[in-house]
Amino acid sequence: MKYSKPIAVGVDGTSASTEAVRWAAHNAQLHDVPLVLVAAAEPVAPALAAYAVPEVYYDAGREYCEHILDQADSVVRETDSADIEVRTRLVEGGARSALLSASDRASLLVVGAPSSGRLASGLLGSVTSAVATHARCPVVVIREHVSRPRVGLVTVGVDGSPLSLKALEIAADEAASREATLDIVYAWDARGLDSADERYAQARQAVQSRLDDIVASLISTTIAAPRVTSRLVEDSPESALGKASGDCDLLVVGSRGRGGFTGMLLGSTSQSLLYSAQCPLMIVRDKYTDD
Known part of the structure; x- marks a missing residue:
């Protein structure tokens, strides 16, 4: 498969997503395509949807997403793939829909998965199986703490x-x-x-x-x-x-x-x-x- 579109990777600030970003950056360099960092500003929980939620709540969510996108960009710049083109995408909505939407415009979608026995939460975890099932491009799942020297x-x-x-x-x-x-x-x-x-x-x-x-x-x-x-x-x-x-x-x-x-x-x-x-x-x- 020759990559004609960018590689997209989900980020949420966890160590699992950081490992996914490093892997995705390396692969983007190998295939000479841009890397798109995707973060989702989760909607208000259904239990709170009936109440008037202050706008500051949404502002805080967006600011956090911008922060973790900046962190992910820094991770890329610290790797041997620092010269690749990096784009960021902040999506208002759920993680599942954000990643599936990103897969429409990607040659490959990369997600991190928490280690076994840890509660799945945030962008990466509970949505991993759903993304692997429904994404519109091949999906790579990076399990937490499985990184090791490359063996070729x-x-x-x-x-x-x-x-x-x-x-x-x-x-x-x-x-x-x-x-x-x-x-x-x-x-x-x-x-x-x-x-x-x-x-x-x-x-x-x-x-x-x-x-x-x-x-x-x-x-x-x-x-x-x-x-x-x-x-x-x-x-x-x-x-x-x-x-x-x-x-x-x-x-x-x-x-x-x-x-x-x-x-x-x-x-x-x-x-x-x-x-x-x-x-x-x-x-x-x-x-x-x-x-």
């Missing part, structure tokens, strides 16, 4: 479905932009098959052939093909990709795989990885429309 590896989960092949195409471009190795993981759940049974050997060979065809097709059609490795892993997709996320810089998955059904917005694998991935997680959907 982008991992993508495939299962032969059209959406996983789209995720593969995007992952290949991300790997090429980073001069990283692309690791293709095909998770095959062999439960119910005896490894000593001939049917097991036949099924495994069929899956391996499918993976080999996917790799061969990628190499033959990708102009700037990165270094490619591939693995057939006997495990559930959730488990296999969750483990793989501990060893890579970016994990790319389709929003649903072969087990999903038409109309499903976020499958069980991508939903699970939202909470378990140990690295930045990119979720790719088949359609980017106003659901």
Whole structure:
């Protein structure tokens, strides 16, 4: 995927959003596109909506958003991506609608997610799943406190479905932009098959052939093909990709795989990885429309 529009990132002043800003700034530099910092001035709580709320309440909310946007801009300027173009956007309204609106004009939307066990609040947290489900561009979720030195590896989960092949195409471009190795993981759940049974050997060979065809097709059609490795892993997709996320810089998955059904917005694998991935997680959907 060649980026033709800016990268948007949600900010709310938390450490999770700060990590998201750093990641988004680096990616904007890699793809030579502007970075848009998005903050939402939340509306009055429904319980207070019936009362006359002083204008100073709204002024304070806007001032806070301007403050955290300035902070986020400073974070960018302190990184090795300081020379990118940075834009800010303050949206009056809820966080979910602010980020979904930003996704209309972005090649990629980046959000931070609080660490496990912490109450979700503000711009990033409770809306993360909704944004990953409904955004009109691919979404990258940066889990809090999973930052680590880059290892030069982008991992993508495939299962032969059209959406996983789209995720593969995007992952290949991300790997090429980073001069990283692309690791293709095909998770095959062999439960119910005896490894000593001939049917097991036949099924495994069929899956391996499918993976080999996917790799061969990628190499033959990708102009700037990165270094490619591939693995057939006997495990559930959730488990296999969750483990793989501990060893890579970016994990790319389709929003649903072969087990999903038409109309499903976020499958069980991508939903699970939202909470378990140990690295930045990119979720790719088949359609980017106003659901």
